[in-house]
Amino acid sequence: MGQETAEAEVTPFSYDSLTDRMRLLSKEPYQQPKPVEGFLADLDYDGYQMIRYRRDRSRWQEEAQIFRLQAFHLGWLFEEPVAIHEVVDGHVKPLGFSTTDFEYGEGITQKPPADTEMPGVAGFRLLSPLNRADRFDELIAFLGASYFRALGAGNVYGLSARGLAVNTGHSAAEEFPMFSEFWLEHPAPGSDAVVIYAALTSPSVTGAYRFVVQPGETTTMDVTARLFLRNDIAQLGIAPITSMFLFGDSDPDEMDDFREAVHDSEALILNTRAHETFYRPLNNPPRLSSSYLGAQDPASFGLVQRSRRFDDYLDAQAHYEKRPSLMVEPLGDWGAGSVRLVEIPSNLEGNDNIVAFWVPGGDMRAGRELEVMYRLHWGMSPPGDSHSQRGKVIRTRVGEGGVAGVEEKTGRRKFVVDFGGGLLRELPADAEVTPNVSAVNGTLTQVVLSRISGTETWRLVVEAESAAGAVVEIKAQLSGYGRDLTETWLYQWVRK
Template structure:
């Protein structure tokens, strides 16, 4: 083993600060057999189980292995192991991988210039098996699992100019320093260097697995250039069809999505819920807030019968809530919905956008906690009835012929004080419609359940218009439900 080099988060911070003051360096590239991998070849490459790092250590709480370079992943990432404050390079070679049925010629014992990324494993679901916990792979993307979940949406280190006229920039985690976990440790710490044309950053991730897996993130950012927009704690997911947007897909499944709602919780106790859609044209929304309590993308439909997919198991995709640590000030939660016709496309983006423009020479530190799981903290209001589902259709009376320019929105509410009230309770819907006219809003209990249903009919202003609708249920001098938000677009 080569001599270790002293390492700390502050050392990494100083390095990234200095990097931002200098011109951006060109990205590393790969050559030879690494650049010849086809999609099929790459899918056949697997890390050898017996080469897993830390597996030879007694009572090791986490194991590590790496993703191979090639195909889409042609910029090397460098891994380092940190032991007692000293960093040692983690080297990988062709001896670490199984190339069975790979058609590309593979040299023996070839030392890699780096890897594409890495994954961590831990006994997440049972004590005698190391399940995958997280994967850092591609640009600044990473995905995390909690107990009884399968991979779904992703988080990113940073978003730069997403959907803006200057064109999106994709910062990359180029180097990682992973603390070797002590026997029995409940958490693992990962440091990362983020580099891009406009920004550099020093990141620290503390991952704690469980029924809800948490990731405590500290990001120290240094701006090399002024950018149009910086997206903090960006989340990337997929919504193809289902619920409020059944689409026009010839598919046996009733729904296909990794996430179905955007959530925003304010410090004042309000919970705003926005059903996701797969729009006919690019959808862009900003939810203004001061120092939000949390925001995220969630999967609220949790029954297999709601998807009928025995392979993808969308009912087990984790929700992800972002909890800011410290005051984030003025800004907005931005939601970007991109038209898509394939479930392999991640077409949903959510992030925090600071109100103040970020300029060259700026530097700042942000901390937040990511909650991954089937029901993570903040994915629903703790006091008020939650929005269970939304359905959208033609207005008017069902089963009766006729034409109408009304659109109907049906929202079901469940739980909270609302679920304890009698069917005769006096509940008042509070509904506002922008760029349209409210025709009616009727709320009533659903017999035989603890649900209350709000039916809204609204008329858009014109054939090419869109409507912004907001609704909540009030009664007895208080707000009894989460606040429903919806953007209807005439396609």
């Protein structure tokens, strides 16, 4: 049991047929998935951690195949069964799993009967020789709601993507759409890509998804999402990314921690079709915060981890320097909209407190249909995470305004932004470089730009003041010789 049943009747499958199915489903009342019962429902965190998929039971182990398929066990937080099918020559073949596919640790007191067919699984992962030709490393995992995450060469898991965000950070009730069913095309021998289809369901929307995954130094995923709105939606989030930011350069003194920084991502990036690059350092704010970056058909956006030295974090277990950056590249014209960044206060690094997604223009009314296409780039330095000709933000430091070492408090805030790289490295200290700085809801009291002696780094020092409780948006960029010399630094200061 648990293996494919050759005698079973096969059913034709295509992306268009899945699309038709999800369109029809959107016209029917939502049916809440039924959770598992018995042993599966009784599993707690400790018991769930003792269950492992048996590598010798991996699917797709034939010769000349560079992918392996494994399933995640049901139980603990994952109580709603997910169905997984295989597509071979355009037809669906059963792909079942049983308790024989898993190892159960000695600490589990009530083990399930051997060779018991599972009612579904929690999700799945694919393995591939990502870093070495002789070893299958984890490449991508789909687990929980519509969450998934992938790796480029040299990465360890960090941030996640989602199929869709519905009313995230909105006054309307948030929904967490679920990938309830998957179809995986059996890769041809020697194929360097795998195709995955998924059915997405929630009370307000259904969707038909297609993913084309290609592993590499930067792993790419071409995503097509066909969405059907069952109900009116206050805010639809396309290509959402979820990450964690506890503390970093701008607030190391806020946490009683030996490490230099703790985060899966350190900044939001937005590239426009006008060849502008906006860099927004992430914050762990005192209260829920939102930023909106308006754009017309963006070139790309994402959450990045630029600090790549061990000494940037000093964490020998988590290795935050190896967490992937993720850039979203729209395919086709996305029209007008905005990238929304939601930052949630957190005091634990286990909490994902950062969300970024695209909010398309127009009302999201019941009955509306949308198709969006985009490419996800996962890796150490994916395309779009910086501009080759412009200087980029090296670090951001924030502290008390005024003169250091003086006891008197000014009430002002000091922002120190270091720029480097690009054309800046070719300019002498007396070059005619102009800082362009502005603030909304605050007043600039000082702007000083200078090149740090003995380096190629240019330091911009900005001081600002505002009323208590104000949310101040600060913007800074360096220009000279008739062109932009750096990306644009954005910062949200929540005045306490």
